[in-house]
Amino acid sequence: MNLENGMKLDRITTKLEQLSETELDHAEKFLDALFTKEEKPFNHYLGKFLEINQEADLFTMKLGKQTENTYGVAQGGAVFSLADIAIGFYLIKQLPEEINVFTLELKMNFIKAGTGAYLRAVPSILHLGNTTSVTECEIFNDKEELVAKAFGTFYLKRPTI
Amino acid sequence: MNLENGMKLDRITTKLEQLSETELDHAEKFLDALFTKEEKPFNHYLGKFLEINQEADLFTMKLGKQTENTYGVAQGGAVFSLADIAIGFYLIKQLPEEINVFTLELKMNFIKAGTGAYLRAVPSILHLGNTTSVTECEIFNDKEELVAKAFGTFYLKRPTI
Amino acid sequence: MNLENGMKLDRITTKLEQLSETELDHAEKFLDALFTKEEKPFNHYLGKFLEINQEADLFTMKLGKQTENTYGVAQGGAVFSLADIAIGFYLIKQLPEEINVFTLELKMNFIKAGTGAYLRAVPSILHLGNTTSVTECEIFNDKEELVAKAFGTFYLKRPTI
């Protein structure tokens, strides 16, 4: 470890010393999630922070402090992020590698408060066109109850020659 | 600092030592955001991680590693979270304290890639009923360009006597 | 036939005499649809004009001059009306008679131009709550291709005692 990193580390440690025991637990949990060495289909921090994982065509998001809203249930934005990421990576897998995928519009209906150990996303494609895809994504809790459903359009950006 | 906290801190420090210089920078940034002592209208970690702040009726979200998707622009889920949080807290301010606010359905159209220093949310209320509110929220970048717009329904949960 | 009706009839006949042969064909078709003696689950003119019919849980809408837009394919508003009516009456059949059903919000994605002999609506219920229901409705053409899909929330109005 070089000197600069050592100084950064000292500064961070000093900050961590100010945290309460609960906050320290949260800090460790968040750092573990963010700097996981696990292979992910995506490499962005928001997906890691939300502990979104993919196995085959299913995506799960662990529920915990990172997904909780003011009322202690899964934040709408967290559930939406799960659907958005699940659809996006599901699309990417069906398409040639050079195509990038962007959300054009996505609507989510929230049916049940997101509670339990995790949420599971089941994306599907209603229409795969040349430049857009119409998709939907069901979100279930760990009791297989429907918690939310997303429905929307993605843009398929092909490389310009 | 008690013994248990000291051990936790050691364990976290050991993990931080494994990080690259860039990762260490990110770790510090995220910890600063998550454990800020700043007063927020909301106390959930997702809002803090996304660096969402409120001033009067305007909400801003800083753009950075925490909001970036695979293509280096603001993640759809991050932009949606900004709108969802902005509308929710805007509603809460208009309503008696005992009323809780839940997102029933929210649709977002993404118009422009979210880039620049921050995004700014301007929520508004189209209809405030007894049990639901129809709302919308415009999202601008730091050049005042419209980046996205959300439109949806919130449930106003009154206390049952 | 009383005198007043006779005079009305004369006035209408005089107007019909001004129509071209094609218009006269359309007029006859529309009058047949609007004043059909067929039993319908609904008794409103818009559904009749659009030639929407129900058999068991399936709703069909004949395609023709009455549904055509400027480009000669099914008008978005006609396809949306089919979904809205199909979901509404599908809900009414599941619920006690005294409950009225109103559309709170409905989104439709148009996937394929509506052409062929008819469109067929397949409504389903994602969630049936006490005061709202989250629903969806797929629209197929006569080749069983998905033409559009609707997704939205209905209000279940119970009688106030």
Added chain:
Amino acid sequence: MNLENGMKLDRITTKLEQLSETELDHAEKFLDALFTKEEKPFNHYLGKFLEINQEADLFTMKLGKQTENTYGVAQGGAVFSLADIAIGFYLIKQLPEEINVFTLELKMNFIKAGTGAYLRAVPSILHLGNTTSVTECEIFNDKEELVAKAFGTFYLKRPTI
């Protein structure tokens, strides 16, 4: 009038004679709306049946038997059609003549029952891109109260050379 038209006219008249006085009133009203000689920006029958008219950038739809649902207020599909037609023709006016406009997705939130003499649509454009436009449309009643709002994406089809 040629013989064939004369026979058609006789057949229609015979059918009209079967109608009740109220039905005859409706028949006359619908025929007047459908075969109006008035100049319209659109020439499709659904718009005429719904008595949708344009003046400058504002579109109105008369309320009456043609727009009523089972509960005697404006049918969701009628209100949606007004928004869809208003946005479509508003877009067409901003664009070169050779561009055709198709609805890709449109969501409507229904805020208030559509009653009174007419509804008025105020379309606006949030984003006008090369191939798509993001738009919205407010629907007011004759007391200037917001009755519904639509929000969605239109496809701008340019001629292929």
